[in-house]
Amino acid sequence: MxxxxxVREMSKTTWYMxxxxxxxxxxxxxxxxxxxxxxxxxxxxxxxxxAGSAVQWNSFLASQQGVGMIIFHGLAxxxxxxxxxxxxxxxxxxxMPIQVGENKVADSKIIGAxxxxxxxxxxxxxxxxxxx
Amino acid sequence: MAIAKKxxxxxxxxxxxxxxxxxxxxxxxxxLLVATGNVPENLQFEQFHAFAxxxxxxxxxxVVLFLSVWHAAHRLRVVVHDFGIxxxxxxxxxVYTVAAVGTVLAAFYLLAIS
Numbered sequence: 583m584x585x586x587x588x589v590r591e592m593s594k595t596t597w598y599m600x601x602x603x604x605x606x607x608x609x610x611x612x613x614x615x616x617x618x619x620x621x622x623x624x625x626x627x628x629x630x631x632x633a634g635s636a637v638q639w640n641s642f643l644a645s646q647q648g649v650g651m652i653i654f655h656g657l658a659x660x661x662x663x664x665x666x667x668x669x670x671x672x673x674x675x676x677x678m679p680i681q682v683g684e685n686k687v688a689d690s691k692i693i694g695a696x697x698x699x700x701x702x703x704x705x706x707x708x709x710x711x712x713x714x
Numbered sequence: 715m716a717i718a719k720k721x722x723x724x725x726x727x728x729x730x731x732x733x734x735x736x737x738x739x740x741x742x743x744x745x746l747l748v749a750t751g752n753v754p755e756n757l758q759f760e761q762f763h764a765f766a767x768x769x770x771x772x773x774x775x776x777v778v779l780f781l782s783v784w785h786a787a788h789r790l791r792v793v794v795h796d797f798g799i800x801x802x803x804x805x806x807x808x809v810y811t812v813a814a815v816g817t818v819l820a821a822f823y824l825l826a827i828s
Contacts, residue, residue, distance in 0.1 A: 594798035608796060614789030617734050620741060621782040625820050628775070631766055632826035636759035643753055651749035659742040670735035677728075700736055707740040712755030713747065 613666040616658055671696040723788050723810070730785020733778065766827045779820040787813035 598604035630642045674696055675689040708714045747754055756762060765771040787809040794805045 594800070598796070611789060611793050611796060614786045614793060616742075617730075617738065617782050618786035618790060620738060620745075621779055621786060621816060623745070624741070624775075624779060625816060625823065628766065628820065628823040628827070631759075631763055632823040634763075634827075639759040639763075643748055643757075646745065646748050647751050648749065652746065655742055655746040655749050659739060659746060662742060663739055666731075667735045667739055670731060700739075703736045704740040704743075707737060708743070708754075711744055711757055712761070713744075 610665045610669055613662055616662050616666075620658075667700070671700070723784070726781060726784040727788040730781035730783075730788075733781045734785055737778065738782075763827065766824065772824045772827075776820055776824055780817055783813045783816040783820075784810075 592600075598608040627642065630638055671693055675687075675692040678692070680687040680692060705714065744754060744757065748757065756765065766775060791802070791806050791809045794809075795802060799805065
C-alpha cells in the first residue's frame with residue numbers, strides 16, 4: 583500500500599452537485615417521498631372511512647380541496663411522471679430483458695408495451711373511480 | 715440471514731416500484747380531481763365505502779398500500795445515505811418500522827370497514 587494514498591475530497595452531503603447524471607439520480611430518488619406521502623394519505627383516508635360516517639368523509643374530501651392542493655397535486659403528478667414512471671419504463675428492458683428464440687426483444691418494444699399497459703391501467707382506475 | 719433479508723426488501727422494492735410507477739399517476743390524478751371539487755362518483759362515501767367493504771376492494775387496496783410503503787421505505791433508506799447520514803443500521807430499523815406500522819394500520823382500517 584502506498585504510504586500516502588490519494589483520497590479525493592468529496593462532500594458527503596452535496597456530492598451529486600458535481601455531475602449532471604448524479605443530480606438526475608438524486609432527483610429520481612426523491613420521488614420516493616411522494617410514494618410515502620400518498621401511501622399515508624390513503625391510509626389516513628381509510629381511517630376516516632373506517633369511522634363510518636358520510637359527514638366525516640365529506641369533511642375529509644372538503645379538506646383536500648383548494649388552489650394550494652391543486653398546485654401541490656399538479657406538481658407532484660409532473661414530478662412523479664418524469665422522475666419515476668417514465669424512467670422506470672426506460673430501465674425495464676435492462677432490468678427484465680426478454681429473449682424469444684435466439685433473439686432479444688428490442689428495447690423499444692418492451693418500453694412501448696409499458697406505455698400501452700400504463701394507459702390501460704390508468705384508464706381502468708379512472709373507470710373504477712367513475713371518472714370515465 | 716443478512717442476505718435473505720436483503721432479498722426480501724429488494725423484492726418488495728422492485729415489485730413496489732413497478733406497481734407505483736403504473737398506478738400512482740392515476741391516484742394523484744384522482745386527488746387532483748378531488749382538489750378541484752370534482753369528486754369522482756365512486757369516491758363519494760356510499761360507493762367508496764362499499765368498495766372498501768368488499769373483499770376484492772380490501773385486497774386491492776391492501777396490496778397497493780403494502781407494496782408502496784415498503785418500496786418507499788427501502789428507497790428512503792438509500793436517500794438518507796445519499797444525503798450524508800451514515801448510520802445505515804439505525805436508519806434501516808427506522809424506515810422499516812414505519813413501513814411495518816403503515817402495513818398494520820392499512821390492514822386494521824381496511825378490516826374495520828364493513
